[in-house]
Structures are given as structure tokens and as C-alpha cells.
Amino acid sequence: MTNEIKVLLVDDHAVVRAGFKMLLSAVAGMDVCGEAERGEQAIQLYQDLQPDIVVMDLSMPGIGGLETIRRLLQRYDHINILVFSVHHEQVYVNRALSAGAKGYITKNSAPEILPEAIENIVQGQRYIEVGLLKESSGQDYQAIVDAFSAREFDVFRLLAKGLTVQKIAGELCLGYKTVANYATQIKKKLQAESIAELPQIAQALGINVMPE
Known part of the structure; x- marks a missing residue:
């Protein structure tokens, strides 16, 4: 700041x-x-x-x-x-x-x-x-993330790293709306109110969220 x-x-x-x-x-x-x-x-x-x-x-x-x-x-x-x-x-x-x-x-x-x-x-x-x-949240995050599809996990990991939906779409060669839908589903499954909570969930699971 x-x-x-x-x-x-x-x-x-x-x-x-x-x-x-x-x-x-x-x-x-x-x-x-x-x-x-x-x-x-x-x-x-x-x-x-x-x-x-x-x-x-x-x-x-x-x-x-x-x-x-x-x-x-x-x-x-x-x-x-x-x-x-x-x-x-x-x-x-x-x-x-x-x-x-x-x-x-x-x-x-x-x-x-x-x-x-x-x-x-x-x-x-x-x-x-x-x-x-x-x-x-009362949720077992590990079990929820383990049940993600391969593509859901990729999107979750990149969102947790701080990438925007647009950047993720480019990196994964997916449409913007497709990634946005994945993001919505991921938040819903994890009961996260915003994408800002995802890095903390990933860290709790031991997933590296540092920029590559």
C-alpha cells in the first residue's frame, strides 16, 4: 500500500x-x-x-x-x-x-x-x-476438492493463485464463460462467498498458491 x-x-x-x-x-x-x-x-x-x-x-x-x-x-x-x-x-x-x-x-x-x-x-x-x-463452513474441504474433475481442480488451483477468469481461459484454452461457470460451481461446492476465500482454502489443504 x-x-x-x-x-x-x-x-x-x-x-x-x-x-x-x-x-x-x-x-x-x-x-x-x-x-x-x-x-x-x-x-x-x-x-x-x-x-x-x-x-x-x-x-x-x-x-x-x-x-x-x-x-x-x-x-x-x-x-x-x-x-x-x-x-x-x-x-x-x-x-x-x-x-x-x-x-x-x-x-x-x-x-x-x-x-x-x-x-x-x-x-x-x-x-x-x-x-x-x-x-x-462445516465442510470437509479435502473431500470436496478430491471429488473435483481434473478441469475443476485446474481452475480452482489457478483461481487460488490469483489469476483472473480471463487469464485462466487463455492458459487452459477454454472459453471465458466456461471458466466463469467452473468458478461459480467451485465457489458453490466449497461454500465460499467470494474467490478471495479460495487461496486460504488451498493453503489449508497444502496446495501451493504462490505465482509460478
Whole structure:
């Protein structure tokens, strides 16, 4: 990113916020522009600071995290919200995403996951920690991918590498509509809401998604 990413941290524990801030301050191009300890304060600060992304916990006093997400979305259609929570259970992941969060990671994740998630979301993608994505969908991805046809697997692998439908069509000598149909079917089978989730699924399965 060429411009600095402004981050608003929302967590009711000052020590936790300090840890987040220290972690992000070490990442070039990121700036923690504000901190809030509850949802009501976060809503006011968002209006004043206009950050690029809100990184927030779910368990907080007052209106709580989920209601904060809903209220922020009501006021700001294109807001970026990343949930950073101790909860890894399916119900929390699903409810946060349904409320409008663009991503969900746990506080037990590796340190590099937080800035990676922030960058992905600011760039317009969703980001769900790999283990949570598998758990929240309730699907056995390995079994689904094993059942792909050879052509479906080729398209899945190239989508996961970041290739566009048009580029895949050229590489596989297929029509654009044919590849687009494959992409739709792949997302449906994996219960992925967008192509942006496919690299994480591929990584969870040990499939190389690095550009060749």
C-alpha cells in the first residue's frame, strides 16, 4: 500500500490494545490512529477519525461487538471491520460475518496474521483465519476438492493463485464463460462467498498458491 493505513483499535482491555498497537507500529505503512474500549466510543471515534479499518473484539461492555458492527454498517456502508477475538467457535464467526464484518481472526493467531488481514481487507478482500474458515463452513474441504474433475481442480488451483477468469481461459484454452461457470460451481461446492476465500482454502489443504 502506498498510503498509510489508519487503524482504529477497539478492545476493552488496555493491555491488549497496547499489544496490538506495538505490533502494528512495527509494520511499515500502518498507523493506529485511535483506540476505544467499548462500542459506543468506537462509533464516535470512527466519525471523528475516519480510519481505513476497525479492528475490534466482540466481548465488550455496553452494546457489545456485534451490535457495534451493525450500527457502524448502518451509518457507513463501505466500512472495513476486522474481528480480532478469543472466540473461535463457529457461532461467533458466522454471527460476526453476518453482521457485516469483512474478516475474523483469533487472538491466538500468529503475529503476522493481523497486519496481513488488515492489508487484505483494506484492499477489498475478505480475510478469515484458515482454521476458522474451515470450521465455520462445516465442510470437509479435502473431500470436496478430491471429488473435483481434473478441469475443476485446474481452475480452482489457478483461481487460488490469483489469476483472473480471463487469464485462466487463455492458459487452459477454454472459453471465458466456461471458466466463469467452473468458478461459480467451485465457489458453490466449497461454500465460499467470494474467490478471495479460495487461496486460504488451498493453503489449508497444502496446495501451493504462490505465482509460478
